[in-house]
Amino acid sequence: MEWDWNFVWEIMPTLLAGLKITILATVLGAAVAAVVGLIFAILRMTAPKPIARATGFIVEFIRGTPLLVQLYFIFFVLPDIGIRLPALMAGVIGLGLHYGTYAAEVYRAGIENVPRGQWEAAKATNLTGRQTWIHVILPQAIPPMIPALANYLIAMFKETPLLSAITVLELMNQAKSVANSSYRYIEPMTMVGVFFLIMSLISVVFLRWLEERYARVEER
């Protein structure tokens, strides 16, 4: 079978519509992951021991099982207990939960990397807990986290094709449906690959820039 440019242009609008959903899912998933990760990190660091350990176990469990199965779980099992989610929403929750556990580790490492002296100095200057967090700890903890978080954002973007398995019409699913109706697999599948490659090459450049900008803060 030969590569056919006309066919490529023909299917382009469908693929771009899929790309839009892919990006939407990534952005929403990232937002969920950022919040979920923060909750996990705080629970693991400050909650009473049993809760902290339970959280630790949940995080390990989510990290040790495939995202695809988790998506199936959210999409197929939850309706049995009365929670019926639209496919995209289930996908966003699945992505967010899965990558939230990764983000939690990044947060934890970032916060623990702030030297003890900073905490003590904050206490010595009589700052309240809130002031300590907002003015002392977080401004030092967040910049080094940014490249690592961006890394997971890219990883998450690359996992979004899994959402096609729970009927979200994102890039991969659009390509599959085009391929199935026209019996041409080369162009749609290759174009999906090319789209992902372009996006990730751009994001690699962006990531390098972020690293230059933020990761060296400690070396002052």
Place this chain on the structure above:
Amino acid sequence: MTDWSGYIGLILQGALVTLQLTVMGSALAVVMAFLAGLGRVSRFMAVRVLATTYIEFFRGTSIFVQLFWVYFVLPFAGVTLSPLQAGVLALGLNVGAYGAEVVRGAVKAIGREQREACIALNLTRGQAMRHVILPQALPLMLPTFCNNAIELLKGTAVVSLISLTDMTFQAQVVRAQTGSTLIPFATILVLYFLMALAISTSMRWLERRVTRGLDGVRT
């Protein structure tokens, strides 16, 4: 009341396929990781470019897309693979690309003085790599390799979408036949978790094994 023992058997059969995929995929991934990782620190420009292209390509596109490409597009180029072969190939190449960066990082992390000592002792590059650099770099790689192996295990779930009868696929079959969703999916989640635990435990053992005799070498 449905007869669960038959269905559990089905899922266990799937677990076997998942295990097979993980082991074969890991083997391919390790080979690719060392080839490409050492290729990136090669003397020859062409080898470096080739290795970099491989790594960037496979890290840049998702495993899902690669798998579909291998399974659906390669047949048009005359290469027809069984789902298992396609799964092993895609998983191995994908995780191998991640592993290659680990190999490169670990090799680069070995201090300059070690290389200089090798030159002073008149070792060839091959000897230096084999007897001096790699034995020290290996312990540095293992923790990340462990994570990569778990990622590979999780990646195997995706092959169910190209109709390979792995654990996830069998769970779907059970779901379709019994109409029960909680039991098959909860079962395979636990099984996946146990497999991941087994990987990290055995990796920790391996880590102790290769670091034996290195105590005090590096602070």
